[in-house]
Amino acid sequence: MDVAVGESSRPSEAERAALRESLSRALPEIPPHYFYDDVGSELFERITALDVYYPTRTEIAILEHWAPRIVERSGCQHLVELGSGAGRKIRLLLDAWPRSQDDWSCTMLDINELFVRQSLARLAADYPRCQFRGVVGNFVHDLDRLGPPGQRLIVFFAGTIGNLHPHERQAFLQQLAAGMGARDRFLVGIDLVKDPARIEAAYNDPQGVTAAFNRNTLTVLNRRFQGDFDPSAFAHRAFFDTHHAWIEMRLRALRDTSVHLRGLDLRLDMHEGSEIRTEISCKFTRERFVRDLADAGLWVDDWFSDPEQQFALVLVRRAQV
Numbered sequence: 038m039d040v041a042v043g044e045s046s047r048p049s050e051a052e053r054a055a056l057r058e059s060l061s062r063a064l065p066e067i068p069p070h071y072f073y074d075d076v077g078s079e080l081f082e083r084i085t086a087l088d089v090y091y092p093t094r095t096e097i098a099i100l101e102h103w104a105p106r107i108v109e110r111s112g113c114q115h116l117v118e119l120g121s122g123a124g125r126k127i128r129l130l131l132d133a134w135p136r137s138q139d140d141w142s143c144t145m146l147d148i149n150e151l152f153v154r155q156s157l158a159r160l161a162a163d164y165p166r167c168q169f170r171g172v173v174g175n176f177v178h179d180l181d182r183l184g185p186p187g188q189r190l191i192v193f194f195a196g197t198i199g200n201l202h203p204h205e206r207q208a209f210l211q212q213l214a215a216g217m218g219a220r221d222r223f224l225v226g227i228d229l230v231k232d233p234a235r236i237e238a239a240y241n242d243p244q245g246v247t248a249a250f251n252r253n254t255l256t257v258l259n260r261r262f263q264g265d266f267d268p269s270a271f272a273h274r275a276f277f278d279t280h281h282a283w284i285e286m287r288l289r290a291l292r293d294t295s296v297h298l299r300g301l302d303l304r305l306d307m308h309e310g311s312e313i314r315t316e317i318s319c320k321f322t323r324e325r326f327v328r329d330l331a332d333a334g335l336w337v338d339d340w341f342s343d344p345e346q347q348f349a350l351v352l353v354r355r356a357q358v
């Protein structure tokens with residue numbers, strides 16, 4: 038079992054410049070991968086078990102029903118998961134793999150090293166005939182670390198693609214398409230547009246797990262960039278933006294507060310009531326997503342959804358060139 042850790046865990050100048058820029062906007066913004074240290078990844082696992090959080094349950098139900106068809110239609114030999122987290126859903130695809138196939142492998146890429154190592158150890162124990170590999174990296178910058186094209190099924194679960202801003206999503210899809218061979222396939226989970234009340238409930242659980250997850254990003258920034266955010270001085274807020282068709286998570290300052298991030302050489306002065314955006318999560322119509330794919334040179338092979346049309350798994354190939 039091989040785990041490629043990538044560059045130093047210390048922030049590069051490019052990372053520092055990007056965060057400095059996003060925190061200096063009129064509406065300061067923290068990119069969502071800063072949720073996921075070991076505490077944040079555990080909190081996300083707790084979110085997936087909440088009654089109000091429909092996406093995980095629904096995506097698993099779709100996979101339970103359609104995994105054999107997905108595996109068969111993809112005709113692939115190598116699984117690759119982006120943002121693999123605890124690595125539970127990939128098991129449904131591994132379980133559907135043809136017993137006769139010997140030469141199969143699975144690569145798990147995530148930004149959280151502990152979760153990559155733990156999930157790989159569990160998977161390797163349970164699927165001894167499959168070759169596992171881990172990549173600790175960023176799916177926005179590290180698609181070239183996934184190995185060569187050819188019969189790969191690259192999966193991206195949980196609607197995580199919706200956390201990218203539309204221009205970032207297009208750049209991601211274009212880069213992915215550029216690296217895909219004619220026999221590679223992409224399987225992507227997307228959350229569908231639905232009653233805003235249902236969506237908002239999923240991000241405002243009464244137990245406060247999502248609020249803790251949201252505030253944890255400040256602790257991550259404190260550690261990574263020598264900051265002095267007081268997470269208790271911020272309230273969680275999540276609302277559906279109908280114009281953009283996305284949920285937005287924010288942290289609202291409960292009092293005037295001045296934050297110094299020494300590692301960024303940045304001071305952030307916030308007034309009571311001012312906000313930091315910590316996540317968007319786009320909800321899609323089928324038309325919009327198919328158009329986004331087509332714009333990046335990708336075609337839909339198959340579309341799997343639940344009876345209530347809450348969530349979809351889309352099987353995609355590169356357009357013929």
Ligand SMILES: C[S@@+](CC[C@H](N)C(=O)[O-])C[C@H]1O[C@@H](n2cnc3c(N)ncnc32)[C@H](O)[C@@H]1O
Pocket residue numbers: 069070073078081085119120121122123124126146147148149152174175176177194195197
């Ligand atoms: C919403 S969770 C989904 C986890 C898992 N795939 C699932 O379906 O339950 C997003 C996962 O992507 C990882 N992640 C978020 N942003 C990332 C990035 N830019 N690069 C790599 N991993 C990222 C997180 O660590 C987390 O495990």
